Amino acid sequence: MAHQSELIEKDILAYLKSQEEKSLLRFITCGSVDDGKSTLIGRLLWDSKMVFEDQLAALEADSKKVGTQGGAIDYALLLDGLQAEREQGITIDVAYRFFSTDRRKFIVADTPGHEQYTRNMVTGASTAKVAVILVDARKGLLTQTRRHSFLVSLVGIRHIVLAINKMDLIGYDEEKFRAIEDDYRAFAAPLGFESITALPISALNGDNIIEKSAETPWYQGPTLMHFLETVQVEDDRDEHHFRLPVQWVNRPNLDFRGFCGTIASGTIRPGDDVRVASSGQTSRVARIVTFNGDLEEAVAGQAVTLTLEDEIDISRGDMLTRLDAPPLYTRHPEAHVVWMHDEPLQPGQLYLVKTATGVTPGRVTAVQYAVDVNTLEQKQVATLGLNEIGLARLELDRPVSFDPYGTNRDTGSFILIDRFTNATVAAGMVLDGPDEAQKAHLSQEDSPWAPRRIVLDAVAATNLNVVDLTEEKGLFLLDLARSIEEYLEKGNRILFRLRDLAQLESVAQLAYDKNLAFEFDRNGDGASVLLFKRGTAPAKGYGDDGTGI
Amino acid sequence: MKKNLTHLQQLEAESIHIIREVVAEFENPVMLYSIGKDSAVMLHLARKAFYPAPPPFPLLHVDTTWKFRDMIDFRGRMAKESGMELLVHVNEEGVKKGVSPFTHGSALYTDVMKTEGLKQALDKYKFDAAFGGARRDEEKSRAKERIFSFRSANHRWDPKNQRPELWSLYNTRIKPGESIRVFPLSNWTELDIWQYIHLEEIPIVPLYYAAVRPVVERDGMLIMVDDDRLELKPGEKIEHKSVRFRTLGCYPLTGAVESEADTLPEIIQEMLLTRTSERQGRLIDHDQAGSMEKKKQEGYF
Ligand SMILES: Nc1nc2c(ncn2[C@@H]2O[C@H](COP(=O)(O)OP(=O)(O)O)[C@@H](O)[C@H]2O)c(=O)[nH]1
Numbered sequence: 001m002a003h004q005s006e007l008i009e010k011d012i013l014a015y016l017k018s019q020e021e022k023s024l025l026r027f028i029t030c031g032s033v034d035d036g037k038s039t040l041i042g043r044l045l046w047d048s049k050m051v052f053e054d055q056l057a058a059l060e061a062d063s064k065k066v067g068t069q070g071g072a073i074d075y076a077l078l079l080d081g082l083q084a085e086r087e088q089g090i091t092i093d094v095a096y097r098f099f100s101t102d103r104r105k106f107i108v109a110d111t112p113g114h115e116q117y118t119r120n121m122v123t124g125a126s127t128a129k130v131a132v133i134l135v136d137a138r139k140g141l142l143t144q145t146r147r148h149s150f151l152v153s154l155v156g157i158r159h160i161v162l163a164i165n166k167m168d169l170i171g172y173d174e175e176k177f178r179a180i181e182d183d184y185r186a187f188a189a190p191l192g193f194e195s196i197t198a199l200p201i202s203a204l205n206g207d208n209i210i211e212k213s214a215e216t217p218w219y220q221g222p223t224l225m226h227f228l229e230t231v232q233v234e235d236d237r238d239e240h241h242f243r244l245p246v247q248w249v250n251r252p253n254l255d256f257r258g259f260c261g262t263i264a265s266g267t268i269r270p271g272d273d274v275r276v277a278s279s280g281q282t283s284r285v286a287r288i289v290t291f292n293g294d295l296e297e298a299v300a301g302q303a304v305t306l307t308l309e310d311e312i313d314i315s316r317g318d319m320l321t322r323l324d325a326p327p328l329y330t331r332h333p334e335a336h337v338v339w340m341h342d343e344p345l346q347p348g349q350l351y352l353v354k355t356a357t358g359v360t361p362g363r364v365t366a367v368q369y370a371v372d373v374n375t376l377e378q379k380q381v382a383t384l385g386l387n388e389i390g391l392a393r394l395e396l397d398r399p400v401s402f403d404p405y406g407t408n409r410d411t412g413s414f415i416l417i418d419r420f421t422n423a424t425v426a427a428g429m430v431l432d433g434p435d436e437a438q439k440a441h442l443s444q445e446d447s448p449w450a451p452r453r454i455v456l457d458a459v460a461a462t463n464l465n466v467v468d469l470t471e472e473k474g475l476f477l478l479d480l481a482r483s484i485e486e487y488l489e490k491g492n493r494i495l496f497r498l499r500d501l502a503q504l505e506s507v508a509q510l511a512y513d514k515n516l517a518f519e520f521d522r523n524g525d526g527a528s529v530l531l532f533k534r535g536t537a538p539a540k541g542y543g544d545d546g547t548g549i
Numbered sequence: 550m551k552k553n554l555t556h557l558q559q560l561e562a563e564s565i566h567i568i569r570e571v572v573a574e575f576e577n578p579v580m581l582y583s584i585g586k587d588s589a590v591m592l593h594l595a596r597k598a599f600y601p602a603p604p605p606f607p608l609l610h611v612d613t614t615w616k617f618r619d620m621i622d623f624r625g626r627m628a629k630e631s632g633m634e635l636l637v638h639v640n641e642e643g644v645k646k647g648v649s650p651f652t653h654g655s656a657l658y659t660d661v662m663k664t665e666g667l668k669q670a671l672d673k674y675k676f677d678a679a680f681g682g683a684r685r686d687e688e689k690s691r692a693k694e695r696i697f698s699f700r701s702a703n704h705r706w707d708p709k710n711q712r713p714e715l716w717s718l719y720n721t722r723i724k725p726g727e728s729i730r731v732f733p734l735s736n737w738t739e740l741d742i743w744q745y746i747h748l749e750e751i752p753i754v755p756l757y758y759a760a761v762r763p764v765v766e767r768d769g770m771l772i773m774v775d776d777d778r779l780e781l782k783p784g785e786k787i788e789h790k791s792v793r794f795r796t797l798g799c800y801p802l803t804g805a806v807e808s809e810a811d812t813l814p815e816i817i818q819e820m821l822l823t824r825t826s827e828r829q830g831r832l833i834d835h836d837q838a839g840s841m842e843k844k845k846q847e848g849y850f
């Protein structure tokens with residue numbers, strides 16, 4: 001099905017031409033152990049003819065030797081590659097698989113539902129645009145389903161396929177399917193996905209994988225393959241936000257100075273004005289130079305070489321942008337940090353911070369809180385251990401150009417490297433700058449006479465818990481809805497970003513009224529206050545659900 | 550309407566980004582050039598990355614002395630065309646001991662002439678990063694290989710202890726003596742490689758195209774008689790057949806396929822219509838499952 005065999009045989013040139021416009025989609029599969037991930041991916045590879053006869057012979061032999069299907073073909077063995085994991089019968093790391101159809105090439109990050117789940121999932125998801133979340137139809141949503149959904153939302157995936165697998169084992173029951181789908185939609189609403197597509201499938205039998213299943217006449221939606229082939233994931237970042245992190249300055253001789261890098265967003269043409277984020281110097285693009293001739297225009301995702309009209313000082317680590325819409329340029333980014341190493345984070349210790357523009361020494365000055373990936377609640381912590389996620393404040397040795405991760409995954413991300421072991425110890429995602437922070441949590445009761453009253457009535461269940469007051473002008477009183485009070489009583493914290501120190505009084509008044517404590521911090525040019533309830537036990541998770549994952 | 554990049558444009562950009570990152574972050578990188586089609590694409594991408602300058606690193610070929618003569622010719626031609634320095638390393642110890650694929654068997658021969666030879670060369674020139682043209686789709690154990698793959702001071706790969714690799718932020722830090730193998734083609738498949746060669750008109754060794762060549766049948770494979778070092782066993786006879794190669798290595802170990810495909814589109818057509826993977830022509834993979842993983846841990850590419 002995957003390749004048009006007839007066209008290949010009759011007119012190979014026409015076929016090759018038709019393949020030139022193919023797009024690329026990266027996705028990730030998530031699920032608990034035994035939900036059927038390996039079987040599902042094995043099927044996709046199989047059905048798109050990515051398995052050759054000699055591999056099939058090996059697969060048949062392996063299926064007899066170590067398969068779980070009583071000697072019948074075990075598609076999962078196509079994937080489970082390393083010897084160690086074969087022996088244990090589990091997937092142990094992130095692996096990348098490839099298949100293609102006539103419309104798209106696919107890169108699948110296959111990640112385990114195993115011990116290092118957070119680290120591996122975040123790794124696999126970092127480059128993915130779609131997540132396929134597997135659920136065993138017999139079990140419905142599990143703690144893991146929630147965890148996986150939270151992690152993929154954290155890493156910026158906007159499109160979810162909820163693949164309700166093993167439908168064959170529940171008699172292709174529509175009602176059960178709908179119940180799981182409804183559960184999921186209710187749970188995932190606060191995570192803000194752009195699309196959620198629920199599919200009734202059997203990875204083992206191939207139902208609704210490539211072709212519509214006769215067993216589910218009640219299901220009108222796309223098959224998994226059809227969805228993957230057609231889902232639109234291109235970012236519509238506006239052309240304005242041109243970003244070129246300068247990776248390398250190409251100087252073969254005195255007459256040529258090219259600035260090389262991969263465009264992180266936006267478009268650029270010769271004649272466009274550009275600005276260097278660090279120095280503020282400006283110039284104009286002279287040429288977009290490539291091996292195949294100069295370009296009229298270059299777009300996000302292309303690795304280009306630009307020459308400029310003026311001799312200005314630019315080196316690796318700088319970022320070129322348009323004149324307006326500059327990036328954040330700061331020594332004090334706030335970020336979600338996923339800790340990936342056995343040795344816990346040492347606040348105050350120097351690490352190497354690698355961003356799209358290079359390596360800068362820096363430290364984590366404070367961990368505001370950690371998020372429990374099972375309950376999405378916050379814990380007050382002094383540090384982060386392996387697989388823990390928190391909101392952290394960094395201090396870099398020199399300012400670096402960033403965008404909020406929510407607007408740009410390439411210029412909003414970083415990794416932390418241990419200076420002594422050189423291990424990659426953490427991944428970070430920069431939050432919105434103070435001026436762009438979310439304002440969703442505020443509901444205002446307008447009244448004609450001052451002071452205004454602002455009632456805090458919803459904290460997004462995601463993870464932010466940041467209340468931005470930097471846009472609020474004049475005097476106001478703060479109040480908390482009962483749900484927020486309960487939330488704080490559980491040990492959660494809320495971070496207020498302040499416009500000026502005068503606002504401190506409103507927060508102090510609130511703390512006094514509600515018997516709360518707060519911590520003041522200066523960050524960069526702004527100030528913030530962390531509000532919490534003293535003496536409460538840290539929030540507890542649901543605890544172990546028995547699966548050990 | 551916004552222009553969206555095609556899959557080949559995206560793969561190309563990713564590879565160029567990787568190659569530039571290595572040059573920006575390492576002191577002494579090298580490109581391992583095996584003269585095959587993957588190397589051809591990797592070299593092409595390196596030239597694109599630094600155009601109009603030549604790539605600022607040398608090419609290294611670990612020569613087992615058993616490569617096809619066409620490959621050696623092609624190697625010289627491409628080094629010249631790209632303006633890059635070409636380093637050729639032969640494991641002289643192996644040569645002195647007379648190690649050959651005939652007398653020592655493919656496993657020991659590969660270990661001495663390729664794996665040992667590669668380690669010798671890396672140690673000799675003190676390279677801290679080496680580009681290789683391996684792809685993740687080639688073999689199961691490669692699917693988990695990082696793009697920047699850390700090697701200890703004695704060149705070992707530890708599959709259980711790899712650095713997590715996120716976004717396109719590569720950790721390039723190493724201590725003296727350690728090195729990184731870099732695989733810019735990680736996310737390419739065999740079909741991508743061929744389509745790209747076609748689209749970009751990248752030169753490849755003529756052995757990929759069908760021509761009438763002298764071959765003998767041995768262990769179920771067609772082995773080309775590339776020079777007079779190939780001694781015929783009893784019962785073997787040289788035949789002239791129209792053959793081509795899907796993968797190139799040492800001629801006594803590389804099986805040809807019978808084919809009439811003498812243009813690139815025909816090669817791709819044949820590839821799409823056949824049902825065997827390219828590695829089948831390599832004797833090295835024919836032992837038990839998991840053997841490649843063992844070789845990699847020991848420093849084979
Ligand atoms: N009946 C049934 N069994 C399935 C289905 N999908 C997977 N399985 C079985 O569930 C078990 C675990 O599958 P596997 O793919 O290894 O799960 P993974 O741990 O998520 O990779 C295997 O025995 C599979 O054969 C399905 O759709 N129906």
Ligand SMILES: [Mg+2]
Nearest residue numbers: 037038090091
């Ligand atoms: Mg599995």
